[in-house]
């Protein structure tokens with residue numbers, strides 16, 4: 001199976017998740033091409049040349065990266081012709097808080113409205129506090145969020161909340177479904 005993995009990242013955690021997913025595909029004998037939505041390569045890539053498309057993006061102040069929104073909107077028909085999934089990376093996904101879960105659904109609803117895309121599968125992935133890459137204002141804001149939510153307060157280092165076993169399980173589930181459904185696009 002040929003997989004296209006398009007991602008948006010602001011501090012790098014979604015890129016790490018995307019690379020992990022691509023590695024998981026490769027380990028299972030599949031080809032994965034990974035493209036950052038803001039790179040020039042994203043304008044040239046054609047999802048119709050793939051069997052599956054996974055889009056990954058992270059939430060910042062309730063929104064996903066605009067380059068991802070642009071890519072999905074532009075390539076909607078081709079993406080819908082493949083097995084597809086959306087990986088949403090956030091800190092809200094790290095906990096069980098009901099308000100946070102509702103917030104995630106609202107972000108997703110806005111993304112669907114902006115792009116017109118209803119992914120076959122949506123998976124929420126816990127991201128990271130990347131304190132070492134924040135500027136002063138972001139570090140202060142994220143430390144405040146951590147304080148309110150019981151997150152990590154030590155700003156001298158990064159704190160990764162991503163559950164890698166869960167992401168690997170997502171890959172297994174995605175492959176199982178994709179291989180059992182005949183492709184309709186092309």
Ligand SMILES: Cc1cc2nc3c(=O)[nH]c(=O)nc-3n(C[C@H](O)[C@H](O)[C@H](O)COP(=O)(O)O)c2cc1C
Pocket residue numbers: 008009010011012013014015058059060061062063089090091092093126127128129130138142
């Ligand atoms: C300025 C800022 C705003 C954020 N806003 C949200 C948010 O609204 N909801 C949420 O669940 N996580 C939020 N996060 C957490 C990010 O989604 C999380 O850190 C994720 O790992 C970022 O992925 P990236 O490094 O690929 O950009 C925010 C992070 C930052 C730095």
